[in-house]
Amino acid sequence: MTNLSPLPAIMLEPLVRTALLEDLGRAGDLTTDAIVPKDSHARTVLSARQAGTVAGLDLAVLAFQLIDQNVEMTINHADGSEIAQGDIIASVSGPARAILTAERTALNFLCHLSGIATATASVVAAIRGHGAKIVCTRKTTPGLRAVEKYAVRAGGGCNHRFGLDDAILIKDNHIAIAGGIRPAVERARAGAGHLVKIEVEVDTLAQLEEAMAFAPDAVLLDNMSAEQLRQAVAMVAGRAITEASGRITPATAPAIAATGVDLISIGWLTHSAPILDIGLDFSELDGPD
Missing domain, CATH: 3.90.1170.20 (Quinolinate phosphoribosyl transferase, N-terminal domain)
Structure with a gap:
């Protein structure tokens, strides 16, 4: 590198x-x-x-x-x-x-x-030839986040947010407490600065369709099959960054990258390598x- x-x-x-x-x-x-x-x-x-x-x-x-x-x-x-x-x-x-x-x-x-x-x-080698990037997560050793994320970059990967203050990532528990995707996104947008990006986690294509109505900057496609990811990418149609996540390995990564997602996030790179x-x-x- x-x-x-x-x-x-x-x-x-x-x-x-x-x-x-x-x-x-x-x-x-x-x-x-x-x-x-x-x-x-x-x-x-x-x-x-x-x-x-x-x-x-x-x-x-x-x-x-x-x-x-x-x-x-x-x-x-x-x-x-x-x-x-x-x-x-x-x-x-x-x-x-x-x-x-x-x-x-x-x-x-x-x-x-x-x-x-x-x-x-x-x-990174497993998905070479596809457009997706490999990114890490916040699943890091306490106190070592900066150097572990540096190590991901040394391996040719990229970094997701460094902490809770980097960006807004609306996950399933946020949605449940807020009472739905719409109130969660509306509250996030009302409280975010003009440089803060908003990402919404979805588990189904129906949730994705709902989330896209509120124009998020990115969508986290959690634990979807390759076919679901392919459909999700088509639904988003370039209007947001697409990120695939959920128990991804070097063996499964090529098929996921082939769906056209922009990012593939992997927690074990830092917590279990x-x-x-x-x-x-x-x-x-x-x-x-």
Whole structure:
């Protein structure tokens, strides 16, 4: 992903600092401090133990450098890169104690976010040739939404709203409490600013027809079959953005994309994607300078 923009360090540092403090506890790294001489230096590599897509290197760099600014990291495969099993993603060198102390925090972020990027890339590849975009949802790990959504972008996907304050998404429970689609949309429109878009979730074609009478910006077509989605796209006829959602996998995504929907939203990309297995291997250990 050559157009992937990195997140500012000011957004990342609090996450990494919190993770390091959680690990260091009240007494620091007892194991490393007892075993590794203070002045030892090491050369290590971050190696891919399986193929995938990289994301999270900036957080890994911060993990090492917040422990010791003398740790240096040279990146061979930037975020968004596809890697093969055995590839050296980056090399890390510097004080051995700092590398060992930060190792797990760095890998936790790197493996988790690379897993999200890899899962996203698999679905993006599955629908290649169709016009639909793969988007994530708000089903993210508390505190990690910004970086998990970044990882989706690293995998070639796009982001849905970042929070409740991004846009208005009228879901089934909103409709039930409001007393129907019409009052829900009317109240939303009355309370929304001129730049705020309105999306309505529908489960049936009858609900879609009702919703389209009030000119929403987008419609969320929830758990519809491919045939229903095809009919829904024809009914909307370009008057709103169409978004398909509901237990979509790389196997089912191509048929859904073929219906002509604009977006395919997938929650498991962020809440259930398996990690990408990446390890930190020592290539050389130096004695005190």
